[in-house]
Amino acid sequence: MKKKTHNAPKQATNLDKPATLKDLLNPDIIKKLQDQVDQMKAAEAAEQEKVRLQALEAKKVEQKRLDNDFEYLLENSSMDWRKNK
Numbered sequence: 001m002k003k004k005t006h007n008a009p010k011q012a013t014n015l016d017k018p019a020t021l022k023d024l025l026n027p028d029i030i031k032k033l034q035d036q037v038d039q040m041k042a043a044e045a046a047e048q049e050k051v052r053l054q055a056l057e058a059k060k061v062e063q064k065r066l067d068n069d070f071e072y073l074l075e076n077s078s079m080d081w082r083k084n085k
Helices: 007-016 027-067 070-076
Strands: none
Touching: 027 070
16 A cells, blocks of 8 residues: 655645745734725825816816807807808
8 A cells, every 4th residue: 555645745845935025024014014005096096086177177267268268269160150040
């Protein structure tokens, strides 16, 4: 009777792998770092949304100004009077 030991090579390969930073750090520190990453991503998303809203507001203000500019309206309006019958 021969006993096959397949577990021995697997254990040897696990020991051959170099230790990663995640393995070396305390799980509490990893959790704190992950929380910090999440907060930074949320802050960045909020900042991008703020910039987008400011650009949208500026575009609305500019369109309102152009709607009151007779020269702009005259140059950019259609001369086909039949559309407005």
